[in-house]
Amino acid sequence: MRILCSVAAAILLAACSPGSKSDAPDPAAKAPPIGEATDVTRAANAAVAERLPLEETSDFVDATRGLLAQLKQDTITDAEGNVVWQVSRRDFIAGDSPDTVNPSLWRQERLNSEHGLFEVTDGIYQVRGYDLAVMSVIRGNTGWIIVDPLLSQETAAAALGLVNDTLGERPVTGVIYTHSHGDHFGGVRGVIDETDIEARDVPVLAPVGFTESAVAENLLAGNYMSRRAVLMFGNTLPSGPKGQVGVGLGPALSQGTIGLIEPTEEVPGRGTIRVIDGVTFEFIDAAGTEAPAEFMFYLPDFNALCTAEVATATFHNALTLRGAKVRDLLEWSRVIDYVLIEYGERSDVVFASHHWPTFGQENVETFLRGQRDIYRYTHDQTVRRANRGETQFEIAEDLAEPAVQSEHFDTRGYYGTLNHNAKAVYQGYFGWWDGVPATFNAHPLEAKASRFIKAVGGEDAALAIGQEAFDEGDYRWAAEVLNYGVFANPENQAARDWLAASYEQMGFQAESGAWRDFYLTGAQELRNGLADAGAVRTRSREFVEGVPTIELFNALVVRYAPEKLSRDPFELNFRFTDTDEDFVIDVGNATAFPRPGVQSEGAVATLTLSRDAFNDLILQTRSFREIAAAGEAKVEGDPTALLAWFTALETPDFWFNVVEP
DSSP states (O other): OHHHHHHHHHHHHHHHSGGGOTTOOOTTOOOOOTTOOOHHHHHHHHHHHHHSOTTOOHHHHHHHTTEEEOOSSSEEEOTTSOEEEEGGGGTTOOSSOOTTSOHHHHHHHHHHTOOEEEEEETTEEEEESSSSSOEEEEEOSSSEEEEOOOSOHHHHHHHHHHHHHHHOOOOEEEEEOOBSSGGGTTTGGGTOOHHHHHHHTOOEEEETTHHHHHHIIIIISHHHHHHHHHHHHTTTSOBSTTSBOOOSSSSOOOOSOOOOOOOSEEEOSEEEEEEETTEEEEEEEOTTSSSSSBEEEEETTTTEEEOTTTSBSBOOOSSOTTOOOOOOHHHHHHHHHHHHHHHGGGOSEEEOSSSOOEESHHHHHHHHHHHHHHHHHHHHHHHHHHHTTOOHHHHHHHOOOOHHHHHOGGGSOSSSOHHHHHHHHHHHHHOSOOSOHHHHTOOOHHHHHHHHHHHTTSHHHHHHHHHHHHHTTOHHHHHHHHHHHHHHOTTOHHHHHHHHHHHHHHHHHOSSHHHHHHHHHHHHHHHHOOOSSOOOOOSSHHHHTTSOHHHHHHHHHTTBOGGGOOSOOEEEEEEETTTTEEEEEEEOSSOEEEEETOOOTTOSEEEEEOHHHHHHHHHTSSOHHHHHHTTOEEEEEOHHHHHHHHHTBOOOOSSOOSSOO
């Protein structure tokens, strides 16, 4: 009887499977046209427009207030003539939102498209709309104090040129990096250089831990983060209503030269006062919030508060899509509450490193309170639900949009979202695992994909399931099923096409610019393969020259592949003639460990050269043989040990696969 029941059940299951329905999707059917919103997507976007007061005008008043001038040229180019930024690429963002863009994101990007030099208040100015970030400029007694000189030196130079042309030329008398993300320091050499800093004793101030954090993200883990940043920021997408419309945090990343000049001081504490060119700054440490190293500052001479990237016109990331350390939303909310209490009543304006200012003391307090509340809500409600046994995935589905997000556009998920920020809070407390034994040591995706395809009856059956989900508007399930198909067989063109179509519809619906870019870039890579442009160029001479030598060695040793070492462990001495620095690298069977400030008597070789020549080696602009032939390097001891060390260093490819195996 049991055998008969089992057979009957199997027949019934087969009869009900997608592959056997008379009206089941045809595995040979072509994916829907590229770049068109489905009825489901149009309805979803229309529902957003119906629910939110998108015509509210106060943000537009603030975003356009104080416009003084705009760049006259359409493009900013680098020394080779490559386009770093094109102003007109965002001209399409006007009027009502198209079907292919979430209308709330469209509103945000209309605001982000306002560009030019703006007066915040007499003596404080901002250049907005020519890079992802905003460059603020404060008038000192004799010159300009530059706050966050953008990502690229070309856009920073153009921004400063616009300031000088409009307000009168002045020297740069101070530079402030509010935090350790590249879009806030990378353009520094467009406004000043080390020679000028030293000659005129120009202060370059940053928060405690800035240099270490900046190097960690851009060199130690820079290759992986930069590759994922291509997807997050839509660097390879065409601009337009079917492509990149903005990131939510700002328009886009510029594509210029990134540099680094070390701070002359890393400022600690809260309430720490420094006077730069006659202007009093009161710094407020905010480490561990939006960046590992970050500060805000208050300007008592102007009754103005700068919130850096801690409080901007969007809900930010607890875990950025490009990859980074999880950020502490509890501390984030506490820091905002601190400035609310300490400076809210004293601030007539609050401005940040992205977006536009908020004007009026009451509005400042409302802005800070809303920002505080969205971070605290996400933290507290995630932890509350976790404590009653919910996993990060269940919490993300269950966490309701709070009233503050419905009432204040600056708290909406144009960059970070409730969904992935709740998962990040969970990860911060409990790790990556959801506690289910089956998921602790599950197969990796490629191995799991082949098993899934076999379990559902083959590639055609999986494709039919994915198509059916797509037709029903369940693009999340369609993407999951079809992704198994692609990872099981990346040559399955139908699976690729339908997966790309699913990503595209999710991108068209996304309120987060980062989500949209990730989905649409994923679709593009499935359809067209990997691009060969759009990478963020942090491995430039301008950047490497600003990296402390110990951090440069740390960046080298994470490239060490011990399986490539062709000899027993040894030690190497390095001596840099121009910086008067000594280092030892202890090369072992598993690690290579750098030690600063020492030389080993047991080292098998000592390499003496200038730091500048060492930079050439790192950047591969000159070989060791060329440097030695020029008399710029000397080896004492066994030169084959140096060769063994450098041979064991990997140079990772940038354009590795993300959306396919």
